[in-house]
Amino acid sequence: METNTTIRSHCVGTTAVVYASDYLNKLTGERIERECRRQLDSGCRALVIDFSDTELVNSIGVSILLGIIDVAERNGAEVVFSDVNNQTRALFDMLGLTRLVAVAKDENEALTSLSLTPPPPAVN
């Protein structure tokens, strides 16, 4: 298990699982973004962002998640959100984030779904 200040993450094969903190705001969002970029730079082909600890996501958090999705797309990596609470799920649905990424029940389901999915083509 690696940490980026307070951000936990670990790798399963070429998939990185990054755990979002309890409140996804500017400070924690930037840490998650850095960690995701680091994982993609070190060769990860998929990202699972786990929200099991997350109670709240604010606007900056949403913007940063969109940035992570963008970067992942450019790197040809897939992004899956896991263990999203109802309130956050409703927010992601309302803003259309769930049209861009799959949402899994938990980390295991996310990892399983990724193992069944062929890798997306890289976007130049």
Added chain:
Amino acid sequence: MDQSNQQLIHTFGALADLGQEVANTGDFNEMVQTSIHLLLGTLALRRGAVVECGSAASMDCVAVWGVDRSSIEALEICDEEKAPLVDATLNSLLLKNGSTNGFIGRYRDTLIANGIALVIPMVVRSELKGFVFLGEKASGAEFTTEDFDTIRAMTRHIGVGIHTHRLLEQVAQRAAENRRLYEELRAIYRDTVRAFAAAIDIKDKYTQGHSERVGKYSEIIARELGWSEDEVEGIQIAGYLHDVGKLVVDRDIINAPYHINAKQSSELSRHPSAGYEILAPINHPYADIPLMAKYHHERLDGRGYPDGLVDEQIPLGAKIVSLADSFDAMTTDRPYRRRRSFEDVVQDLRQNSGTQFDYSVVGAFARAILKEVSGETKERRIVKLLGKGYLEGEQVSTLLTDLIADMERATQNKKQEQSAGAGNS
């Protein structure tokens, strides 16, 4: 919770965060970058930028997210293109609907190629300050009327934040410029005063450099007494100017080689009051300079002039200048005598403390001299003013140490007498 309520809560949260952010006067770039993040996150937009209109036609990209900065900074807008954008409706600024004329028309293809869907003018007090460029919604959905309202409100917030920051920058620049000018004026004032002091001393061929030395001794004593830098500068000026009243005294009296008669003495005694009259109309940057000149010949025992004030009636600054003046008179050659030995001077100070000189002022001066003699202070200004050899010898430190002890004791006794007197009354 239905979706419209949820959107409302999400937007309110973003507006509250944005309000807090634009009020942050710290890091400007951070403020704008966070603001665009908040706007993008409110509606889940994938890209955006904030640009400021420069002084000419150029644009300065102050925050960018997911957009190529150089393509945005290559845009230019002329003054005639600004006016129609101030009142433009957001719907007309949607690039796919937008005008083919003016700024939008000119750059529509470039902006669309950069993923921009909407161009919002940033207007503050009816003046176009810049733009917020926004990309499509992540969901691919169309912008709604509510989205436009949110975008307009948040853009206004960002515009005000940028405008306020720029105003504060201007204020800070002007304050810095004023400070610099003020420092220059003070330097000119100081130089003028020093030149004036030299002019005063030239009138008296036997005491050349006296005013400058009195200024320096006064400054040293005040610093030893713990005065602020501003007060120290003030008393230095007072020292330079303390004899300005001599300009109105007959040159023959000032330069009389031996003792002067009663009439001449009375004429010479006018100089503190004359000095006050010369200095009082001037708006000095320091307090009480005219009074220090007026009272530098007053004595604690009331036998001084011009007003015969006693102890507490005499301003401390005047007591300092008085000591500096007498010390310089004792330690420089005069036409009718050589300067006195340091031992003799110390004896004079001890003897006249409490009647002519203030104990605490004499004590402070003795401490300052001792610090130089003992090497406690690197700067040896008093030693230099007195000339080589004057403060040499083992007995100098002993003389000063004893004088300091005597002055401390006397100061203490005086305080006790004063508090006992206050108790009795």
